[in-house]
Amino acid sequence: MNFAKIKIVGAIAISALLVTACGGSQKRQNAIQISGSDSEVNMVQNLAEAYMKKSPEQSIAVTGGGSGTGIAALINQQTDIANSSRMMNKTEYQQARDQGVEPVAIPFAIDGLAVIINHELPITELTIDQISQIYKGSITNWSELGGPDLPITVYGRQSNSGTYVYFRDNVVKADYTNNMRNMNGTAQIVEAVRSDNSAIGYVGIGYIVDKEGKVADRLSVLNVAADADSPAYSPLNKENVASGLYPISRALYQFTNGMPEGRMLDFIRFELSPEGQQVVVNAGYYPLGQSYMDELKEMGIIE
Amino acid sequence: MVRGVLFLAGMSVIVVLGGIFAMLFYYGMHAFSDISLSEFFLSTSWNPSAYGEPTYGILSMVVSTLFVSVGAMVIAIPIGVGAAAYISEIAKPAVRETLKPVIEILASIPSVVVGFFGIVFLGPLIADTFGLSSGLNAINGSFLLAFMSLPTIISVSEDAIHSVPEEYKAASMALGATKWYTLVKVILPAASSGIIASIMLGFGRAIGETMTVLMATGNALRMPGNLFDSVRTMTANIAIELGEVPFNTTHYYSLFAVGLMLFLMTMLVNLAAERITQHIGRHKL
Numbered sequence: 001m002n003f004a005k006i007k008i009v010g011a012i013a014i015s016a017l018l019v020t021a022c023g024g025s026q027k028r029q030n031a032i033q034i035s036g037s038d039s040e041v042n043m044v045q046n047l048a049e050a051y052m053k054k055s056p057e058q059s060i061a062v063t064g065g066g067s068g069t070g071i072a073a074l075i076n077q078q079t080d081i082a083n084s085s086r087m088m089n090k091t092e093y094q095q096a097r098d099q100g101v102e103p104v105a106i107p108f109a110i111d112g113l114a115v116i117i118n119h120e121l122p123i124t125e126l127t128i129d130q131i132s133q134i135y136k137g138s139i140t141n142w143s144e145l146g147g148p149d150l151p152i153t154v155y156g157r158q159s160n161s162g163t164y165v166y167f168r169d170n171v172v173k174a175d176y177t178n179n180m181r182n183m184n185g186t187a188q189i190v191e192a193v194r195s196d197n198s199a200i201g202y203v204g205i206g207y208i209v210d211k212e213g214k215v216a217d218r219l220s221v222l223n224v225a226a227d228a229d230s231p232a233y234s235p236l237n238k239e240n241v242a243s244g245l246y247p248i249s250r251a252l253y254q255f256t257n258g259m260p261e262g263r264m265l266d267f268i269r270f271e272l273s274p275e276g277q278q279v280v281v282n283a284g285y286y287p288l289g290q291s292y293m294d295e296l297k298e299m300g301i302i303e
Numbered sequence: 304m305v306r307g308v309l310f311l312a313g314m315s316v317i318v319v320l321g322g323i324f325a326m327l328f329y330y331g332m333h334a335f336s337d338i339s340l341s342e343f344f345l346s347t348s349w350n351p352s353a354y355g356e357p358t359y360g361i362l363s364m365v366v367s368t369l370f371v372s373v374g375a376m377v378i379a380i381p382i383g384v385g386a387a388a389y390i391s392e393i394a395k396p397a398v399r400e401t402l403k404p405v406i407e408i409l410a411s412i413p414s415v416v417v418g419f420f421g422i423v424f425l426g427p428l429i430a431d432t433f434g435l436s437s438g439l440n441a442i443n444g445s446f447l448l449a450f451m452s453l454p455t456i457i458s459v460s461e462d463a464i465h466s467v468p469e470e471y472k473a474a475s476m477a478l479g480a481t482k483w484y485t486l487v488k489v490i491l492p493a494a495s496s497g498i499i500a501s502i503m504l505g506f507g508r509a510i511g512e513t514m515t516v517l518m519a520t521g522n523a524l525r526m527p528g529n530l531f532d533s534v535r536t537m538t539a540n541i542a543i544e545l546g547e548v549p550f551n552t553t554h555y556y557s558l559f560a561v562g563l564m565l566f567l568m569t570m571l572v573n574l575a576a577e578r579i580t581q582h583i584g585r586h587k588l
Contacts, residue, residue, distance in 0.1 A: 065546065066546060068546065068548075069546050072549070072550075091549055091552070092549065095549060095550070150436070151436070153436045153437050158522065158543045158544075159352050159543065159544055160543065160544065160546045165352075168354055169354070172354075173354070174354055174355070175350060175353050175354045175355055178348070178350075178523060178524040178525035179523055179525055179533075180523060180524075181437070181439060181521035181522060181523050181533050182521070182522035182523065182524070182535070182543065183521075183522070184517055184518060184522075184543075188422065188518075191422065191423070192437065192439065195426075195427050195430070195437075196430070196436050196437045197436060198436040199436070199437070
């Protein structure tokens, strides 16, 4: 009986200790917290590691979860920097202001979205309008596009993904067909398109191209034309994406609460420096063009 | 003092359950200030973050949930009850002592692992077998959920079969019945309420399972026509959308309403199972 009593009292004491220990670590705030976009998480992790190698006294923690998740965390002041592959929408800006948060959008890399199909399909290029019709559900068979008589299986991301929103608002320009399979992350889309001989999907180019520029096997990356009268461009040629000839590219952003200062500004400047932009390129993305750099200069983020 | 602590521990379960229900109810009800009940329950179109007008109909998700879980039961019941009868009545002690812990281990496989198995192995297998382009569909989810509810069905059924009084068997044998006849006509009927309870518990497990179906069924939003269509269950929908939804919006509240609906469905199934189990308790001997 006594022994049982001691055990219970001990258990309570241990849980009390654990609770205080957790509380203590939460108060320690020397790491810069970054969270959000799954498209950005690997690249930002690489940037953070390169930065911490240069400035070992700094500590940065990067987590994913999706652009919406990162923005929500910024609004609730649970993160210092939100990674987002899309701009914040009106509702989010309003919520931020209601919480006393002033979001500042800082572009730091360019992402080309690749439209991928299974390698067995004999299609090499599509126009934006054709892609839109596939994702809207008005084209449902590959034969309508000069391919084999096969119903198209449409793969996309889930609604917590910035890529989902970006692709819908800028390429489909309508609601996705409710036949679209909503995959839980980019890797699942890639896996599905590789194994499904009638599949189409969209993914950040960094995910399917390795450091030497080789595309993952069993996939074809489509060349995309802005409209029926324009030539189609491949996103595999970095020049096409950086110059804007390839029509599905977007800026990747980091949001801060107010203008970044001190060590946060220092980190962001590192990302925008030639050294940081090289990390961006190594991760399979594209460096910011001159117009973005001018904009950042005007904002006072870089000198 | 020990008594007090243990009392608190016991009561905390009720407090947590009550708290969860109250929260679901409180937030869920907010949704209906903007969504009509008829749209919520009868419309098949769910698209709260639409490019055009948002819609909030849960019917296709409810049907999808039932599709996948009923499919799972069709697969799991014969295997589960068969395995339970085998373990309890036919297997040699050595086999029984091996099978029982293996079934326990089966129960402890994390759902994300089962889902992964569905994507990389079962999905392509289903696609090949049935000549489909993709194996991420309802039947894939059904197979995986069947697999996940088997341990519950087997162990509860096995207990029920095991607790059928030895005299019943002896009497049946004494009248010249074969072993098979005794099993099918005497033992299984005598254990039927326990077996039904095990099925209900397995069904409740299947309805509430999230990660596996999220990974293996493709999550398309349309009303499923057959078992080879991609489906999005209620649990998967909540998991997909709750992470990004802006706080205190209609969309946010509507997800709690879906959660409330799901909670009521699983609670009904569990209560039914509970009633049936008590029923055998009273009628034993």
